[in-house]
Amino acid sequence: MGLPDFGKYAFYVWTSYGIAAFVMIINLVLPMLKRKEILKTLNRKLRREQSKS
Amino acid sequence: MRIIPKHAHRRKRLGLILLLLAGVGTSVGFVTMALNENMNHFYSPTEVVDGKAPKNHTFRIGGMVRTGTVKRSNSSLDVNFEVTDTAKNVQVLYTGILPDLFREGQGVVAQGKLNDDGIFVASQVLAKHDETYMPPEAGQAIKDAQKLKASLKE
């Protein structure tokens, strides 16, 4: 199954869908990375405190 | 007295507040700009004929392209047509490329000035379409029905 052909409007239509996909995926990935980062920093900090005592 | 704070986080805060002020400032600017234009994007042909549109001043006119009035020049990009709101008509002169949707009976918004002869010399012509969406067959069927109705009246 090929992509549908939107003739002379193909550029406008596909650019819209492309930008939308990009923005939506970025918005999904950023919080995932943020969560990992929060837990990692906290983990490191707690380990440091533990080794001190 | 220091204007730029010493601490990094305060500097950051000041920067952000300034950014925020700039943002609010521009939005308020846009609002007043929009209000200046009386919130209406364009004048109707009736308003223009009645002299309600600004003279010697750029403004926009909106209406339908009157059927049978579009005349294109053979040698240049000059287009001549009438814009109507069914009550009054205004003649428009435009030089340039028209949007794909431009056709007789289509809504348009033109920007320009009235000349001394009462002809609207447009620097930009935009197409305005309605909010209905349907397949071409359905659009054709409605057109045919309207034609039939019109011919029955005659």
Place this chain on the structure above:
Amino acid sequence: MWLWFHKLGSPKYFYTLAGKLIPWFGWITLLLVLAGLYGGLILAPTDYQQGESYRIIYIHVPAAWMSLFIYIVMAICGAIGLIWKMKMADIIASSSAPIGAAFTFLALVTGSLWGKPMWGTWWTWDARLTSELILLFLYLGFMGLQSAIVDRRTAANACAVLALVGVVNIPIIHYSVEWWNTLHQGSTVMRMDKPAMDTRMLIPLLLMWLSSQFYYGTVLMMRARNEVLDRERDTGWVKELAMEGK
């Protein structure tokens, strides 16, 4: 009901519940997007006046609806936060802002990409376009205010006030096409009559809108969970979670 409301206000309970719901919301979003795209790009017929260019509607309209909906959610949360001092309301409002800003941005950009071939211009200062641009500035202002004020409670209160003041823009956006002469056409779906759209075109549009709602739910929960973690980092349960390594 009231008990459940209180439980939801407890950060740990919210964190666990949202963790369970996120995958479900994510999969539902994906299914709805795929169905909506298939319906909108493949099954739906071409339009009688706009040809294939109208297919931008499947991004543009859901994004525009979400931009209004999310702002209303933020204003309601702002009111709840101001009146009842509920922490979760602040968290939901601040987590919603970037998602709403993204949808507003998409509505503007796709509108521009649609306006160029149909109207003949990327941009014009009509009431609909201008008020939607102001909405983007309101979202950005909210986010700026949030990060400019260090104290959490002050930030939440200031943002709540901004959200409540800015909510007057929402009816202006919706009714702009009726109140004033605009280049933008009137409403196709949200109107008194039945939608002015062929059913085969309308169903994918509604699917895309529904998927946007679930997408919002998914990302909102992800962001709110991060916010909860960050705020509760000194509590026992978050420490335990961090020490598990995952």
